[in-house]
Structures are given as C-alpha cells and as structure tokens.
Amino acid sequence: MDVAVGIVAQRDDERAQELAATLIEALECLGEHEQATVSVVVDDASGDAVDAPAVPVASMADRDLVVSIGGDGTLLFVAREIGTTPILGVNLGEVGFLNAVAPADARDIVTDLVAALRETGSLEGRTLSRLEATGDGDWTLEPALNEIVVHGPRRGHGGGVTVETRIGGDCYAASHADGVLVATPTGSTAYNLSEGGPLVHPETDALIVTQMAAAESMPPLVVDPDTELTISVSGADTAYVISDGRNRRRLEPPATVTVSLAPDPVRLVGPEGNFVTSLEKLD
Template identity: 85%
Template structure:
C-alpha cells in the first residue's frame, strides 16, 4: 500500500528542521526503492525553511503516521491536532518522557514503521488516554494528554478560590487553594510533579488529583480513570480551566467542571522509552 507521512518539527529549531528534511528525503527514497509511493508533508512553519510540501498540522490527522520532532511540548501540540493518528516521537528535549526515539535512530525507526505500514496496513503501539473538561454540556475543552487544571484568577497570595473536589459524588477535599490539578499517568511527571503529586508509571491506568497550595490540604489521590470527578469553584469572580497548559476557558463562579476520559486516546508508535532511566534527568 502507499503510505502518507506527516512530519512536525519544533518551532524555530534548526536541528529539528534539518532532521525533518533528512527524514522526508529518506522516506521518499525508500518508497522509490520499494516501488511504493511514500507521500511526505511537513508543517507549514517547517515548509517555509525546507523544500518539502507543507500543510496545516490538523490536516495530518488523515495520514498514516505523524513524526513529532522536538520535546514533549511539541508532541503535546501534535497530539491535540491529529487525535488518534499514530505518532512517532523523536526527542530533542532534555527528558522526553513522551518521545522515545533519539535523533540518530530516527531514520531507521521511521523507515521500519513505513515498511510495516506498507506490508500490513497498520501499526502496533501503545495508547495513552486523554482527559476532557466539560461544564453542564455548555462547552468541552480540548482534550489533555497531561493534565486538566482548574484555578482561581491567578497563582499566589490573594489569587485563589474556594475549590471543592468530589469523587463519585463524595466530597474529597474543600479548601481555599490556588487550584486543583487532575493528571493522567503520562502527565504525572509534568505539572503534577511540580505541585507535589506522585510519579505514576505511564502504563498504569490511573488519574492523580492534586491540590495546589491548599489551606486545608489533602494528600494527592490516585483514582481509576472511570471515576466521576467534579470540581466546583466559588468565592471569586473569575476562575479558569486549562488543558495541557494551552487551551483555556474562563469560568464565572460559582461554577462546576467535570473531568472525564476523552473519546479518543493518543497512539504512540515505535520503541518505548525507559521511564525509570528517564527519571534521572529530572534533577538535571
């Protein structure tokens, strides 16, 4: 079968752009060698720098494989845009919990994946579930691979709110706090960790509920992903709910937000990273 590949390089990163050009040339040459059409496109910003056809990242959702070149932030962006399309993460960042492939291995891994697609029409990988925040059916925030955060008008002194967290209808915590964070297992190493939440192995099906600078705090709580989570905000004029630090919705308290599993998980393909070994990089 013919294979369609999308490549997204980290913004304003010359190394990522050079690798995108190399991967595009390698995959197209591989297709010619195997007498199979391998169509490669890159994101629009990268296309301004290298001589490869460019399209909006969101349009790559219809391709067979998308390669993300950069740090975890780049992969989070790609995941938001392409949904359940298989993603190969090439790590140019410091830690790279989501990106398992080193730049030197990118050509070989991408070529192997294209060969598998050509021969079988599909790719095996691991799924990472995502979260979405909703409010009374009025709106739904973009899905989050790492975390959903609900917080007051601002962080720090004088900026919090009264925030109540209910677990399957039962009150787990109610306190004046900067906010509350609900993280996936894949996102436990991100914002959750900086707020004192626990590390969770990414293969674990669990969510972590962590209060942020609460006056009467409860320990972070690990729950099943199917748990009914509601977060209510009061005692302030303004609050916000944020998905993966990027997509934001303003709330007018009193307001209640429901956090639940999104319909489509993210599919990561290629070699899996060594989670335990990557933890050493957190101190660097």
C-alpha cells in the same frame, strides 16, 4: 499500499529542520526502492526551510503516520491537532518521556515503520489516555494528554478560590486553594509533580488528583480513571479551567467542572522509552 507521512519539526529549531529533511530524503528513496508511493508533507512553519509540501498540522490527521521532532511540548502540540493518528516522537529535548527515539536512530526507525505499514496496513503501538473537562452550558474543553487544571483568578496570594472536589459524589477536599489539578499517568511527571503530586508509571490505569497550595490540604489521591470527578469553585469573581497549559475557559463562580476520560486516546508507535531511566533526568 501507498503511505502518507507527516513530519512536524520543533518551531525555529535548525536541528529539527535538518532531521526533517533527512527523513524526507530517506522516505523518498524507500518509495523508489519499493516501487511504491510514500507521500510526505511537513508542517507549515517548516515549509520554507524544508523541501517538501507544507500544510497545517491539523490537516495531518488523515495521514498514516506523523513524526514529531522536538521535545515533549512539540509532541503535545501534535497530539492536540491530529487526534488518533499514530505518532512517532523523536527526542530533541532534555527528558523525553514521550519521545523515545534518538535523532541518530530516527532514519532507520521511520523507514522501518513505513515499510511495515506498507506490508501490514497497520502499526503496533500503545494508547495514552486523555482527559476532557465539561461544564455548565454544555461546553467541552479540548482534550488534555497531561492534565486539566481548575484555578482561581491567578496563582499566589490573594488569587485563590474556594474549591470543593468530589470523588464519585463524595467530598474529598474542600478548601481555599490556588486550584486543583487532575493528571493522567503521562502527565504525572509534569505540572502534577511540581505541585507535589506523585509519580505514576505510564502503564498504570489511573488518574491523579492534586490540590494546589490549599489552606486545608489533603494528600494527592490516585483514583480509577472511570471515577466521577467534579470540581466546584466559588468565592471569587473569576476562575479558569485549563487543558495542558494551553486551552482555557473562563468560569464565572459558582461553577462546577466535570473531568473525565476523553473518548479518543493518543496513539504512540515505535520504540518505548525507559520511564525509570528518564526519571534520572528530572531536576
């Protein structure tokens, strides 16, 4: 079968662009050797630096494989744009929980994956759950791979909000706080950790609820992913719900946000990183 590949290089990163060019050359050689078509496009931000057709990342959703070159932030961006399309992460960052492939190994791993895809028509991998927030007025925020945050007008003194968190309909915590964070296991090492939440192994089927600077705090809580989670805010003129630190919606308290699993998980392919070893790189 013919194979369509997308490559996204970390913005304005010369190393990422050079590696993208190396992968394009390798895939073109593979196609010639196998007498098959391997179609490659790059993200439009890299088009001037890399000799390949350039398209918006969102249009790579119909590709058979997308290679993300950069840190975890680059992969989060790619995942937001392409949905369930298989992603391979090449790590140029410091930790690389999501990007398991070292740059030196990228050429061999990418060509092996494309060859396997040609032979079998599919790729083995793992799925990562995403979260979505919904609320009054039938709105739904863009899915989050790491976390959903509900907070007041701003962080810090004088910027909090009264927050009530319900787990399966029962009140778990009610307090004046900066906000509440609901994380996936993937996101346990990110914002959740900085707010005092627990580390959770990525293969655990769970969600983490962590208060943010609450006046009357409860310990972080790990719950089943199918648990009904509602977060109500009041006592402020404005509040916000934010997905992965990027997509946000303004709330007008009193307001209630429901956080649940999104219907479409992220699909990662290729080698898996060592979670425990990666923890040693955390500050």
